[in-house]
Amino acid sequence: MKHTQETITYPNLPLAIYRELAAHLRQIEGVTIELIAQQSQQFDYAQSQIDHLEMSYPPTLDSSEKRRLEEILDYYAQIYSPYQRDVREHSIS
Numbered sequence: 140m141k142h143t144q145e146t147i148t149y150p151n152l153p154l155a156i157y158r159e160l161a162a163h164l165r166q167i168e169g170v171t172i173e174l175i176a177q178q179s180q181q182f183d184y185a186q187s188q189i190d191h192l193e194m195s196y197p198p199t200l201d202s203s204e205k206r207r208l209e210e211i212l213d214y215y216a217q218i219y220s221p222y223q224r225d226v227r228e229h230s231i232s
Contacts, residue, residue, distance in 0.1 A: 141198055146225040148191040149215060156219060157189040163211050167204050170196045 149157070161172040173193040196208075216222050 141228055141230050142195050143198065143200075144227055144229055145194045146191050147194055147212065148223040149220055150187075150223075152187050152189070152215075152219055154188040156215070157187065157192060160211070160215050161192060164192075164194060164208065167196075167200075167208055169200050169204070170194060170208065 149160075152160075157174055161174055164170055164172050171194070175190045175193060177188050177190045200208075212222060212224075
């Protein structure tokens, strides 16, 4: 079965806001979220503790749910900062 996996990065977004964003995205049935910790060895107060989030969902995700997903991502982009997005398809067994 194929799944879409996305890497979403909001530069300098605080940990609490990444968690809030993840909670909103998890409300969409079929969407799974994993927060990936920052790997930097140097502390920088301005740098987020989260490097990015990994989002996965099935190809059967309803178009209205995909639209809702886009609306959530865009909302946070308008409030905080534009995001970078890497989309890829992968097979799972």
